[in-house]
Amino acid sequence: xxxxxxxxxxxxxxxxxxxxxxxxxxxxxxxxxxxxxxxxxxxxxxxxxxxxxxxxxxxxxxxxxxxxxxxxxxxxxxxxxxxxxxxxxxxxxxxxxxxxxxxxxxxxxxxxxxxxxxxxxxxxxxxxxxxxxxxxxxxxxxx
Amino acid sequence: xxxxxxxxxxxxxxxxxxxxxxxxxxxxxxxxxxxxxxxxxxxxxxxxxxxxxxxxxxxxxxxxxxxxxxxxxxxxxxxxxxxxxxxxxxxxxxxxxxxxxxxxxxxxxxxxxxxxxxxxxxxxxxxxxxxxxxxxxxxxxxxxxxxxxxxxxxxxxxxxxxxxxxxxxxxxxxxxxxxxxxxxxxxxxxxxxxxxxxxxxxxxxxxxxxxxxxxxxxxxxxxxxxxxxxxxxxxxxxxxxxxxxxxxxxxxxxxxxxxxxxxxxxxxxxxxxxxxxxxxxxxxxxxxxxxxxxxxxxxxxxxxxxxxxxxxxxxxxxxxxxxxxxxxxxxxxxxxxxxxxxxxxxxxxxxxxxxxxxxxxxxxxxxxxxxxxxxxxxxxxxxxxxxxxxxxxxxxxxxxxxxxxxxxxxxxxxxxxxxxxxxxxxxxxxxxxxxxxxxxxxxxxxxxxxxxxxxxxxxxxxxxxxxxxxxxxxxxxxxxxxx
Numbered sequence: 001x002x003x004x005x006x007x008x009x010x011x012x013x014x015x016x017x018x019x020x021x022x023x024x025x026x027x028x029x030x031x032x033x034x035x036x037x038x039x040x041x042x043x044x045x046x047x048x049x050x051x052x053x054x055x056x057x058x059x060x061x062x063x064x065x066x067x068x069x070x071x072x073x074x075x076x077x078x079x080x081x082x083x084x085x086x087x088x089x090x091x092x093x094x095x096x097x098x099x100x101x102x103x104x105x106x107x108x109x110x111x112x113x114x115x116x117x118x119x120x121x122x123x124x125x126x127x128x129x130x131x132x133x134x135x136x137x138x139x140x141x142x143x
Numbered sequence: 144x145x146x147x148x149x150x151x152x153x154x155x156x157x158x159x160x161x162x163x164x165x166x167x168x169x170x171x172x173x174x175x176x177x178x179x180x181x182x183x184x185x186x187x188x189x190x191x192x193x194x195x196x197x198x199x200x201x202x203x204x205x206x207x208x209x210x211x212x213x214x215x216x217x218x219x220x221x222x223x224x225x226x227x228x229x230x231x232x233x234x235x236x237x238x239x240x241x242x243x244x245x246x247x248x249x250x251x252x253x254x255x256x257x258x259x260x261x262x263x264x265x266x267x268x269x270x271x272x273x274x275x276x277x278x279x280x281x282x283x284x285x286x287x288x289x290x291x292x293x294x295x296x297x298x299x300x301x302x303x304x305x306x307x308x309x310x311x312x313x314x315x316x317x318x319x320x321x322x323x324x325x326x327x328x329x330x331x332x333x334x335x336x337x338x339x340x341x342x343x344x345x346x347x348x349x350x351x352x353x354x355x356x357x358x359x360x361x362x363x364x365x366x367x368x369x370x371x372x373x374x375x376x377x378x379x380x381x382x383x384x385x386x387x388x389x390x391x392x393x394x395x396x397x398x399x400x401x402x403x404x405x406x407x408x409x410x411x412x413x414x415x416x417x418x419x420x421x422x423x424x425x426x427x428x429x430x431x432x433x434x435x436x437x438x439x440x441x442x443x444x445x446x447x448x449x450x451x452x453x454x455x456x457x458x459x460x461x462x463x464x465x466x467x468x469x470x471x472x473x474x475x476x477x478x479x480x481x482x483x484x485x486x487x488x489x490x491x492x493x494x495x496x497x498x499x500x501x502x503x504x505x506x507x508x509x510x511x512x513x514x515x516x517x518x519x520x521x522x523x524x525x526x527x528x529x530x531x532x533x534x535x536x537x538x539x540x541x542x543x544x545x546x547x548x549x550x551x552x553x554x555x556x557x558x559x560x561x562x563x564x565x566x567x568x569x570x571x572x573x574x575x576x577x578x579x580x581x582x583x584x585x586x587x588x589x590x591x592x593x594x595x596x597x598x599x600x601x602x603x604x605x606x607x608x609x610x611x612x613x614x615x616x617x618x619x620x621x622x623x624x625x626x
Contacts, residue, residue, distance in 0.1 A: 008556040012218060069402065069415075076395055083388050084338050086281055114281035115584065117349045117626075119391045120243040123398070123415035124218035140218045142243045142391075143350055143557070 001133055004032030013118065013141040020134040022099070026071060027092050029139060030078055030106075033121070034090045036141075037114050041088055054110040056087045060103075067099040068128045071137055075121040078106055086110055118143055147192040149184060152176070158609040161207070162196060169413065170199040175207040177543070177609045182212055182601065185554065189216040191223075197413045198226045202421070203234025205484050205491060209543050211498050212605040213552025213597055217242075219416025222497035222553075225546045227482065230422040230492050235410070237419030238401060238430055240494040242475035243394040245434055246441035247385030248319075249499075249521040249549075250471040251532065252449060253371075254456070254464065256378040258358045258621065264459050265356070266579050269622035271455035272354055273581035276448055278626030280349045283342035286447065293337050296344065297329040300439030301471075304344075304446035314446065316510045318471040319500060319518075320478075322442035324435035331433040332389070333396050340389025340440055345447035349584065349626035351591055352384040354452060355523070356579075357530060357618040367516045367534055367615045371469055379618060380466065381530060382448050383523055385475065386441035393437045397430040422492050431477070438476055445471060469532070470519035474499045474549035482544050493544045501547035501612045503537030520612045522603060525551045525596030526588075526625075527573050530618045531603050538610035547611040551599040560595040561586055579622035587625065 007014040015032040019025030034041065058081045064070040078089050089108035096103040119142040128137045152160040155175075160183055164170040174195045176183060186192065191214045198208035198220055205227045214223035219239040228234030261268065277284045288296065296303040301322030304310055315321050329337075347354060359377040362368045373379070386393075401418035404426040405411075412418065420427045449468065456464040477494050484491075502509055502518040509518045517534035524530045528551070539545045555563075566585025569592055573580050582588045606612050 006558060008558050009216070013557070065403070073399065076399070080335055080339070080392060080395065083281070083391075084335060111281065113279060115586075117280040120395050122218040122239075123402070123418075126415070142218060 003028035007138070009140060013143045014138060015141070016136065016138045018134060018136050022067065022135060023094055023097055025128065025135040025137060026074055029071060029075055029137060030092055031090055033075055033079065033118065033141070034088045034108070036116050037082060037118060038088045038111055039115055041090060041109065056085065056108055056110050058085065058089065058106045060106060063101050065100065068126050068137070069123070070100060070102060071128060072121050072123050072126050072139065074102060075139065079118060079121055081106065116143060145187040145190055145192040147196055149187055152183065158605050164199065167196055170196060172199050172204050173207045174199045176210040176214065177605055177611070178212045179605060182605070186214050191216045191221040194219065194221040195224065197417060198224060198240070200413055201226055201228060201235050201237060201417065201419070202410060203228035203232050205229055205489065209546065211548035212602045213497070213548040213550055215553045217496065219414050220496045223548060224496045225493065225498045225543055227491040227493045227544045228422065230490055233421045234492060235419040236422040236427045236431060236477060236492055237417050237494060238394050238397045238434070239416040239418060240496055241434060241477045242496050243391045244385040244475055245390035245394060246438035246473045247475045248441060248445065248471060248473040249523055250382040250445045250449065251469040251521050252380040252452065252466040253373060253469050254378045254466050257376045258378055259376070261378055261460065265621055268356060268455065268459050269579035269581045269624060271458050272452055272622070272624045275451045275455045276347055276354055276624065277345065278347040278349065278624070279583040280626065282346065284345040286344045287342045288344065290337060293341055294329040296443045297332060297436035297439055298327050299323055300442040301446040304443050304450070309447050309450040314449070314468050316512065317468045318442060319473055322446065322471065324438050326432055327435035327439050328432035329436050331429045332393055332436045336389045336392035336396065339392050340387060343387040343389065344444055345451055346387060347384050347448065347626050348387055349587055352626060353526070354448065354624040355381045355620050356622040357381055358621050359616050360529070360619045361617040363614040363616060370513065370516045371519060371532065371615060372467065373469070373532065373616050378621070380452055381521065381523055382445055382452070384444060384448065386437045387444065389440050390437040393433045397433060400426060400430070434477060438473065442471065470521060472499045472521050480544070482540060491544065493546070495546055497549045498546045499549045500545055501535035501539045502545045503535045503539055505537070520547050522548060522599065523550050524599035525593045526591045526623055527578060527593050527620060528599055531599065532615045532618070533603065533606065533612035534615055535612050536610050539612065542609065543611055547606050548602055551596040551602055553595055554597050555595040557590040560592050561589045563594065564589045564592040573623070578620050581622070582625040584626070591625070
């Protein structure tokens with residue numbers, strides 16, 4: 001099972017994320033988003049170089065009404081932190097995770113530019129779905 | 144693919160189609176599309192019409208939900224959408240119906256030069272603008288503001304830049320709303336939004352934003368062109384950008400607020416992104432004041448970019464260069480306006496998402512310089528193709544709450560465009576046609592390829608034929624500067 005895939009959308013960005021459980025789904029959705037913001041960080045030689053030099057973390061706290069809204073709000077806060085602190089967050093460590101609440105630390109690198117300007121994570125047609133193999137969600141971003 | 148079938152549409156005229164409210168039981172009004180039959184069929188390939196029908200369910204919506212001929216799917220409202228709600232009848236204010244890039248808009252500057260006078264220095268001018276107008280993603284501008292300074296920008300809009308000598312008072316009258324919405328109140332803009340906006344004034348951003356040096360190729364209405372200070376072969380500059388990270392954060396914050404506030408007002412909507420509350424509620428007013436603040440930020444942004452472009456021109460052509468503002472329009476915004484509905488004057492909140500105000504001759508909100516001819520409407524085409532200046536038509540008020548399209552409208556995903564077009568090759572093709580290209584991102588360039596957009600000539604033809612605006616001049620690109 002792949003972690004995420006990028007799908008067509010007329011003007012914006014659509015990413016489908018997968019995970020065996022809620023934790024993986026959220027982590028893979030974050031990875032998918034960050035892979036668009038700065039693709040070069042996905043390359044192994046870059047992640048190794050960047051890792052120690054510009055490593056950064058950011059704590060987030062989210063309470064939402066259901067798992068789908070929680071996923072969007074989680075990605076939204078990660079995106080806002082990304083822009084505010086000029087960083088790309090590719091990993092997340094959850095201290096608490098339920099269907100309506102999470103506390104987590106985002107891990108990533110400070111960067112001097114982004115490749116793609118993701119303006120926002122939208123709730124449009126977002127729905128976490130339970131499949132036999134795990135969870136899936138399709139998220140549309142405004143770019 | 145649209146779930147709304149083509150045969151659900153009733154033809155009103157060759158350029159106007161309607162889905163009746165009987166199509167779906169939650170529709171409060173019909174849904175209307177300005178398009179030719181061919182454009183209608185083309186637009187049915189994505190979910191634009193489903194989104195347009197969803198708009199027709201907004202509480203307090205008046206007359207119809209409307210799609211312009213450049214319509215394409217968005218993420219809640221279609222892009223190229225207009226919805227007006229009656230604020231005195233619990234009408235909704237919906238942040239998603241205004242968009243994340245609050246007051247994304249277009250400004251046009253006119254120079255005293257003819258193309259022949261500048262063509263030898265065009266490449267240098269492109270380079271100078273690329274250097275002087277910061278662009279790209281995650282890159283800040285030259286001006287870094289503290290909270291008090293930023294709050295002033297959020298209150299005053301373009302005027303805040305004029306007070307810092309980035310322009311003069313003469314720049315303000317030709318801006319929609321004089322470049323300032325008075326309802327702005329920075330206390331309703333979050334600290335995070337302010338942090339994101341603190342170093343982004345005077346920056347273009349990326350994606351479909353640009354600064355473009357153009358030539359007036361054709362006068363379509365020469366007497367109106369004269370009133371706008373435009374002449375054939377004139378060098379003009381078009382600026383397309385918005386409220387940057389500050390606006391995006393304001394919209395993000397308030398869409399989330401609205402989602403949790405909505406149940407308190409018993410509001411249910413078919414798409415979470417349309418979340419809203421009645422305009423005259425605490426949450427509605429807070430968003431309106433925050434939106435106005437972000438709109439003011441965008442007008443300040445375009446003002447500072449104007450100054451930067453003026454500096455680039457002065458560096459190349461000397462201090463005698465004059466770049467005056469023809470007009471500045473917003474195309475993602477919510478405006479309080481008076482409109483006639485069923486013979487009654489009503490106060491409406493007109494949401495325009497990828498749509499431009501288009502007030503006709505005689506409207507009191509148009510500056511006296513243009514009142515006789517109508518409000519200028521600035522329509523950028525896709526990269527490398529034409530753009531248009533139009534003026535609002537009197538019939539636009541009844542047709543579309545005084546609204547017109549905002550551009551050519553996408554017809555192909557960014558992903559598909561990149562598969563079909565290589566940025567370097569596209570750059571070479573445009574340069575072969577004599578267009579100077581300065582861009583930070585080749586893949587970004589590919590995403591903006593002309594083949595990914597509808598034909599702006601067709602879009603503008605429909606806007607004119609439908610009585611929304613009238614063509615004045617057609618311009619073509621000379622130098623394209625992108626992030």
